[in-house]
Amino acid sequence: MHKSERLFQLVNILKSRRFAITANELANKLQVSQRTIYRDIQHLQSSGVPVEGEAGTGYLITDYDLPPMMFTLEELQALLLGSKMVSAWTDPQLAANAQAAMTKINAVLPNKLKQRVAELPYLVSAFHHDKSHQTTTLILRKAITNKTCIEFHYQDVNQRPTQRIADPLGLVYWGAKWTLIAYCQLRCDYREFRLDRIQSIVPLTKTFDTNPQKSLAHYMELIKAKYQTHSADRTHNKI
Incomplete structure (x- = not known):
């Protein structure tokens, strides 16, 4: 790690702390010796950075505006x-x-x-995300942010059409398709809707509230518990 990068990281660590942190802890975080930390502290102090503290008690920074962040x-x-x-x-x-x-x-x-x-080795393809998809995503993002209900026509996996009114809670990308996580007012439960199967969508003026039993976080907890149980059952059956 270059010295300039280490100094920026050191300032970020000290700035993020409410209480003093010792040179030993800093050395462990930055994977350098305590002697290097002491030299870096002196360098920062001589450069005008208000590092407070001393060896044996710890260091911290208060009331200091950081310069533009440096990235690796x-x-x-x-x-x-x-x-x-x-x-x-x-x-x-x-x-x-x-x-x-x-x-x-x-x-x-x-x-x-x-x-x-x-030369970044990743290519991001947008072939399957046309203007129709973008329009649907924009409507959904605004509805989720504003907590407003939506009405939409949907085609299920068997290509059967259905019309739903739902409380949109979040958009999840599972690695292949974008999915709307919503509380369906027809089923009175969570439902997943693939965005590419939404035929048309209309934002409504009616608003909804979230709570510990109706939210994206609660839905994800249920999904996590479901897959953990499924994984445990599969492991048990192999024994």
Whole structure:
């Protein structure tokens, strides 16, 4: 790890703490010696960073505005990959924001890093996410954010048409298709709806509330428990 990167990480750690952290703890976090930590602390203090504390008691930073954050190459690759996925797979508004974020990141990259970032080994395909998908996603995102009900026509796995009114709770990407997680007012229970099977959708003015028994977090807890039970049963049957 370069010294400049280590110093930024050190400042971030100290800034995030409410209480002092010892040089030994800092050394373990950054995987360097305590002597290196002491030298880095002195360097920061001489540079005007208000590091408080001393050896044996610990250090922290209070009331200090950090300079622009520095990212490692791996962190930049992760951010840009995530931005490309948002740009390709969500709605036009989020896509525009993702594009703006990528433009800002690329604008401040040194030329040698731009070349390495351009060689990112991941390709994000948008072939199956057309304007119809983007429109549906935008309506759903706004309905989820504003907690407003939706009415839509849906075609199930057997191609049977159905009409539903539901409380949209979240959008989940399972690795192949986007899925709407909603509380179906017809079934009075959670239901999953694949976005590519939604034929038409209309946002309603009626609002809904979430609670500990009706939320995306609660749904995910149920799914996790279901798959843990299924996995345990499969293991038991193999014995």
